Amino acid sequence: MSFVTRFAPSPTGYLHLGHAFSALTAFDAAQAAGGRLLLRIEDLDRGRCRPEYEAAIFEDLTWLGIKWTEPVRRQSEHMHEYQVALNTLIARGLAYRCFRTRKEVAEAIASAPHGAAEEAFRGEALPSAEEATRLSRGEAFAWRLSLTRARAALGDAFETLNFEDETGAVRAEPERLGDVVLARKDFPASYHLASVLDDALQGVTHVIRGEDLREAAHLHVLLQALLNLQTPRYRHHRLILGDDGKRLAKRDAASTVRSLRQAGATPADVRAML
Ligand code: GLU
Secondary structure, three states, X not given: OOOEEEEOOOOOOOOEHHHHHHHHHHHHHHHHOOOEEEEEEOOOOOOOOOHHHHHHHHHHHHHHOOOOEEEEEEHHHOHHHHHHHHHHHHHOOOEEEEOOOHHHHHHHHHOOOOOOOOOOEOOOOOOHHHHHHHHHOOOOOEEEEOHHHHHHHHXXXXXXXXXXXXXXXXXXXXHHOEOOEEEEOOEOOOHHHHXXXXXXXXXXXXXXXXXXXXXXXXXXXXXXXXXXXOOOEEEEEOOOEOOOOOEOOOOOHHHEHHHHHHOOOOXXXXXXXX
């Protein structure tokens, strides 16, 4: 079986040790399997992404000895594909407009009946007259996936959604994430929608990424079923923590690949640190 994996950073800062670990883990797995590593630039959030960070990604990965198969896929160049997928979900009645602010979503979650998945928002479309009024006022909204409608659309298949990861076969529980945002007015695709589509369009057979995204797989499997896409295998790796025991963030300047290199570290040193 062919083995295609990917490293999918967002160019919103310099790569840090956590990214290096992810990229090296994926690269090593591809090498061991005689497969390929693809590189995808997740630059949907135009306000936070910068070309110099993208250039730095290529430079830092090359310095680490990581090779990927061209072409690099840049999400900002594929907005149309995300839009088509979103429209399909909307046309099938699987998505609804949500006009709630962040604060209102948080309040709705807090007052949800006991037992509802923590932090998982569930909502529904507004009555059409109210929706029309809000739209005519130009109010901002997000398209959310309706879990209720998705369950109805898939029928029994919803109950048997599953994926494989390093722990074995996992029964998918998309309820854990609730009605996720698929797109915003100023932001035509969410991470979830774009990443699921890209993995399929790029022929990714193995998704290798940090365990902070373990929960996301439960939703991604549902999106794959709704959009008729293959489910890849998943492998979630441990996260690299800073000296304070917290996971690294792009603002931790001292642990960027760049600053380690400037301080005289070699790629082998970086591997050893991980
Ligand atoms: N762009 C995501 C990140 O930088 C990676 C998402 C993924 O691997 O699915 O965290």
